[in-house]
Amino acid sequence: MIDLFYISTNSMWSGSEELWSRSAKTFIDAGYSVCVATVYDHEKLDELKVKRLNFLNRFVPKPFLKRGIERFLPIKFETKDSLKDLLLEAKPQLVIISQGNIYESIDVINLCKYLNFPYITLTQLVSDLFIWVGKNEHVFTFREVYRNAKKNFFVSHSNLKLNNFILGCDLLNAEVVYNPCKLLNDELPAFSKISGFYTIGLVGRIECWHKGYDLLVQVLSEDKWKKRPIQFNMYGDGPHTEFIKTYISKWELKNLVLKGHSNHIGEVWSENQILLMPSRFEGQALALIEAMWCQRAAIVTDVGGASELIEEGVSGFIADAPTIASIDAALERAWEKRDEWQQMGIKAAASLREKHPADAVEYFNQQLLKLL
CATH class of the missing domain: 3.40.50.2000 (Glycogen Phosphorylase B;)
Incomplete structure (x- = not known):
């Protein structure tokens, strides 16, 4: 038996x-x-x-x-x-x-x-x-x-x-x-600081219908995001990698960088200051849990359990829905508070340890x- x-x-x-x-x-x-x-x-x-x-x-x-x-x-x-x-x-x-x-x-x-x-x-x-x-x-x-x-x-x-x-x-x-x-016993990655330059990490399978990356590329096609000193680093692979590459080239999204798959989550967050998840649906994403554990705030869509962990304006930013307009608005709110990302990340980590x-x-x- x-x-x-x-x-x-x-x-x-x-x-x-x-x-x-x-x-x-x-x-x-x-x-x-x-x-x-x-x-x-x-x-x-x-x-x-x-x-x-x-x-x-x-x-x-x-x-x-x-x-x-x-x-x-x-x-x-x-x-x-x-x-x-x-x-x-x-x-x-x-x-x-x-x-x-x-x-x-x-x-x-x-x-x-x-x-x-x-x-x-x-x-x-x-x-x-x-x-x-x-x-x-x-x-x-x-x-x-x-x-x-x-x-x-x-x-x-x-x-x-x-x-x-x-x-x-x-x-x-x-x-x-x-x-x-997976990072319970790992050393927390240092918060990356490059004067006047900001980095946003996206971690997950490159699968647009789930992760909403098709919505993101449309947001980033706007001139305001192209002109700002900000880089979006996308980690992972999946069936829609070529789709993303197409629009990086077609729309000249020079600040969207495909980093490939990484097994070293600590290194990912040593390179990025905040998480972005424009998902259409989620359960409770490990990428969000890991980012918060590493003292990173998050920009998320209000799907699954994201809003159970993230508090708007305190530990991150919540897009009302997985739409181009809502994601753009949440990113804009995050940009306005970009110099507070580190402190918000500390609050995110404390909140996670309290709720999880x-x-x-x-x-x-x-x-x-x-x-x-």
């Missing part, structure tokens, strides 16, 4: 995988028997195998549009029987289903319900876009599987509230947990232990 069976239905390794994978590693290190199943391969999973992982089975979803509306639809598993066999062999005390959105794991959740294995859900993202993905006949199924869970965990109060709205009911078995910060548990993984694990 396996103690904990972790299943991730996310399509790739990303920040949303940090919480469940660190949770699994901690339990493995503590001597618990753990099994993991994912739809992707990644070196982080190899680290789990080294750490006494009992066995690993990966299941693969049927092909669908990787970057479009179908990403939100429930996954139909080609190897569902293999996953069923693996669960029956493992006989887990608790199944932890980590999902990128509230719909993608329905097949897996239903399988656990059918096999009568206790399960919890961990949802990293809820967006009002999801309201229009489900069909009438799905509503009762969604309600049933979430109500049947031992617990449903969400990474922000905003996401939990929106989920209840989408389902048309209040889940009494739902709680908020927190995404981890010192060890988010330990907090999550304690909730799981209550269910074993």
Whole structure:
């Protein structure tokens, strides 16, 4: 019998995988028997195998549009029987289903319900876009599987509230947990000061429909942003890198610099004075948590849990909506207070430490232990 069976239905390794994978590693290190199943391969999973992982089975979803509306639809598993066999062999005390959105794991959740294995859900993202993905006949199924869970965990109060709205009911078995910060033991990066010059960092997958970078390039095309002594440093890679490059060239956005992917978050924030996240939707972004931990204020859109961490004019600036006008207005407010960014960053770090548990993984694990 396996103690904990972790299943991730996310399509790739990303920040949303940090919480469940660190949770699994901690339990493995503590001597618990753990099994993991994912739809992707990644070196982080190899680290789990080294750490006494009992066995690993990966299941693969049927092909669908990787970057479009179908990403939100429930996954139909080609190897569902293999996953069923693996669960029956493992006989887990608790199944932890980590999902990128509230719909993608329905097949897996239903399988656990059918096999009568206790399960919890961990949802990293809820967006009002999801309201229009489900069909009438799905509503009762969604309600049933979430109500049947031992617990449903969400990474922000905003996401939990929106989920209840989408389902048309209040889940009494739902709680908020927190995404981890990878920098707990790292030295805080010094605040970069270049007289009369300002740097803004953007950290995340270069994926416009999610991160809103298409909105940003339109904002930066205005002459006022081209003329100001400011540089926007974009870290990461993704399917829309060439799109961004096109408009850097076409609109001569010389102050927007693609830095590529970086695994050294401390170095990123040693080069930048404030974070910018023009996202269309978020759960609770690790990039925001890490920036605040490093004493950096943030300019964010009012999506997901951003406004739960950022206070307008105190620890950052909040765009009312992911629109060109709102992002431009928030950037303008930030520019007017550019000489206060360092002090605002200190306040951001203090606020994060007050609102966020010192060890988010330990907090999550304690909730799981209550269910074993």
